[in-house]
Amino acid sequence: MNPLLRLLLEAGPLGLFFLFNAKAGLMVGTGVFMAAITVALIVNWLLERRLPVMPLVGCVFVLVFGGLTLWLDNDLFIKIKPTVVNLLLSCTLFVGLSLKRNLLKVVLGAALELKEEGWRILTIRWAWFFLFLAVANEIVWRSFDTDTWVNFKVFGIMPISILFSMLQVPVIMKHQLNPPAEEKGDKAG
Template sequence: MNPLLRLALEAGPLGIFFYCNAKFGIFTATGVFMAATVVALAANWLLERRLPVMPLVSGFFVMVFGGLTLLLQDELFIKMKPTIVNTLFAVILFGGLAFGRSLLKPLFGAAFQLTDAGWRVLTFRWAGFFVFLAVVNEVVWRNFDTDTWVDFKVFAIMPITIVFTLSQMPLILRHQLPEDRPAA
């Protein structure tokens, strides 16, 4: 899939959430976010005949916590969703490591081949990053108003994640298996 299209499918619902929150408020934004998430997942399925694990899990929680937000008219639920999703990802990754499995390998093994040590370190770092995201979400939603939380979710989390991802490149290059290394 074209990288720009992939980005649009992954970040588009969040951008729509931001816009609708600014124009119509958190409850309308939540409903539109839920619909946009379903559309993005459906488009992904139509284009690739598969659903990426992380957007699928996140989409499930958008439906559950978005539904609770709308049903109970309480924005607390949509604000807690990132904390719960990121904590779940961290627990799964740390749990895999505890059982001797680097669970990022099945997800990204087709993209690049790393040594077992490289997969372990990368998995540990991502698990820690998910803990960081969960904690930061808690701090922001508990200490700032809803609009600030939405702004943070849209304009800070994505750049932070991109910077973190790029910061993993030295590890990936250092632990790349020889047949996967680019020619010098």
């Protein structure tokens, strides 16, 4: 899939949440977010005939917590969704490590071929990062107004996550099992 289209499908619903929250409030923004993330998954299915795991899980959580928010007319549920999701991800990775099961490798193993040490390092880092995001979300939604929390969710969490992901590239490069084709070609030539 075209990278720009993938970005639109993954970030577009969050962008719409931000816009509609600013124009019509959190309840309308939540409803639009729920609809947009569902449409994004449908489009993904139509284009690739598969549903990517993380966007699917994200959609389920948005529908559950967004549905509770709208049904009970209580913004608490949409505000704690990032906390719950990130805590679950963190705990899952930490528990997996304690059981000698690297769940990050299970999810990303088709995209990355790394030595076990590389998977272990990435898993520990991501588990701590998800815990950091959960704590940060709790601090922001409990300490600031709803609009500040929405801004943090859109313009804070996403850039922090992208930066954190980019900082993992050296570990990935160091622990790759098969170097990229360009490197192989350069060494052979």
